[in-house]
Amino acid sequence: MSLRIVLLALMFLTSGCGSDNSSPQEPDAQTKSQTPPNVVMIVVDDLGWADVGYNQNTDLFETPNIDQLAKQSLRFDNAYAGAANCAPSRAVLMSGQYGPRHGIYTVSPSTRGDVQTRKLIPTKNKRGLNAEVVTLAESLKEAGYTTGHFGKWHLGADPDTQGFDKNVAGSGNGMTFHYYSPYKLPNIEDGPEGEYLTRRLTTEVIDWVTSIKDKPFFAYVPYYTVHTPFQADASVIQQYLDKGITDKKQATFAAMVEHMDNNVGRILDMLKAQNLADNTLVIFTSDNGGYKMSSFPSPLRAGKGSYYEGGLRVPLLFRWPNKIKPGIDSTPVINADFYPTLLSMSQKPKSGLVLDGVDLSPLLLKQAALQSRDLFWHFPVYLQAHNSKTDQGQDPLFRTRPGSAMRSGNWKLLHYFENNEYELYDLSADLGETNNLADKRPSILKDLSAKLDNWRTQIGAPIPSELNPQYSEEVNQQLIEKELFKRK
Incomplete structure (x- = not known):
């Protein structure tokens, strides 16, 4: 008997010992009555809320x-990525599991930033999903779907080893350095010189879907765009400079967003055109928040790499014509929910899989309210600052220092491990997370910190405690003050 079969059997026997979301679950009656949809899941890289x-x-x-798609979709205004940067968020999406289960917390290594400013030895990070993890693609393939991957994988081995029948441009690479051909990427042949990668990937999606359209299909489209490097057509860049963006890099970013939108179209x-729209579920989202940029004001604090709202909150649209009623929903959801939702819609039971997300199909198909639950993030790692003036992190040296975060109702709690510090925000009144209420609302802090502790214990989340012998409190404070002085 193979190791994979043994592990699946053990997961089935022990699934009741996991989180409340981990027990086997059959699709409800209405979901069973639906013909399982084709699925196109578009995940843009570093697109902010x-x-x-x-x-x-x-x-x-x-x-x-995208704006037209939003009008045709159920739009989630409180949607979250599973993590604040690329690989860990994608790991949550593909596994349906929170970080402590798969061990991907950041883009390796976890020791980012000046060693003298890191008080703790962070948890070691895994670079990819273990082969034993049953991915969303593998589950949908078992449910009868033909599966295709087009773009950025970034989860270790090539995606065709983890459930995809077709793979274009997916590998362990976390980015491309060349949006214009030659791409110099694995698993994609270069096109004509000057061909744009986002357009090429879209052409590959269109050709593949057209060729297999008579079979149920899952097209996973994780574009490399709009991740750095910022590269776009000069004429489109000029269009945004003419609109008043004075920073050319930021004008280029806007042009990349437009290129992406054209290809979504x-x-x-x-x-x-292929008469597939009515039986295709289209999901549109981002893998994490975008970089904070001065040209594009946002009500959210911080950006990619931060566990404030700007790093975690993402756009999310679900469109299935005549099945999902268009509108706006304020329910907090997370990309871990995609896995159980698509299993339900494919009419495939969980079969003992341990999943941390919940099935959204009752909400999507019947407008039924979800049972209240908390959302969690764990980041026992360091991630250095991107731009200390605009990052809006806890301090100007890091976007992330080791800690955890949770959302419970309208409350957001952050717990930083270095000095056992808590931050508490009421998102209903303070979306920008500017007013830390940890000292003013002790009963709320006590309740949420107990919930967070309980979750970490249940899931086995590692909490770094070993002190870094190279840390210098004096150097750390000097560098913080130096960065703060630059802002004056």
Whole structure:
């Protein structure tokens, strides 16, 4: 008997010992009555919550296709990534599990930033999903879907070893350095010189779907864009400079968003032309928050790499014509929910899988309220500052110092391990997380910190406690003060 079969059997026998979400669950009666949909899941890299037209605070971004999709979709305004940067968030999505179960907390290594400013020895990070993890793609394949991957994998081995029948451009690479061909990426042939990667990936999606459209399909489209390096057509960049963006890099970012939107439109047009739109569930989201940029104001604090709202909150749309009623929903959801939701819609039981997300299909298909639950994040690692002036982190040296975070109702709790510090925010009154209420609301702090402790114990979350012998409190404080002085 193979190791994989033994592990699956053990998972089935022990699934009742996990979280409340880990017990086997059959699809409900209404879900069973639906024909399982095709699935197109578009995951944009580093697209912030406010970086799409329907969420922006300015008129700078041009995303007409995504804006139209939003009108046709159930739009979640309190949607979260499973982590604040690339690999760990994708690991949560593909495994349906929180970080402590798969051990991917950041983009390796976990020892980022000046060693003299790291008080603790952080938890060692895993670089990819273990082969024993049953991915979403593997489960959908078992349910009868043909599976295709188009873009960034970043979870270790090539995706065709973890459930995908077709793989274009997916590997352990976390980014491309060349948006224009030659791409110099594994698992994709270079196109004509000057071909744009986002367009090429979209063409690959369209060609593949067209060729297998008579079979149920799962098209996973994790674009490399809009991750750095910022590269776009000069004429489109000029368009944003003409609109008043004075920083050329930020104008280029806006142009990349427009390129991405154009290609989302091509996928939607293809589904319509191939008479697939009515039986295809389209999911549109981002893997984490975007970089905080001065040209694009956001009500959210911080950005990619931070466990404030700007690093975690993402756009999220679900469209299934005549099945999912368009509108806006404020329920807090997380990308760990995609796995159990798609299993339910594919009419495949969990079969003993330990999943930390919940099935959203009752909400999506029947507008039934979800049972109240808390969302959790764990980051026992360091991630250095990106731009200390705009990061809006706890301090200017790091976007993340080791800690955990949770959302419970409208409350957001952050716990930093170095000095056992807590931050508590009421998101209903303070979306920008500017007013720390930890000292003013002791009963709320006590309740939430107990919940967080209980979750960490149940899931086996590692909490670093070993002191770093190279740490210098004096150097740490001097560097913090130096960065703060620059802002004056």
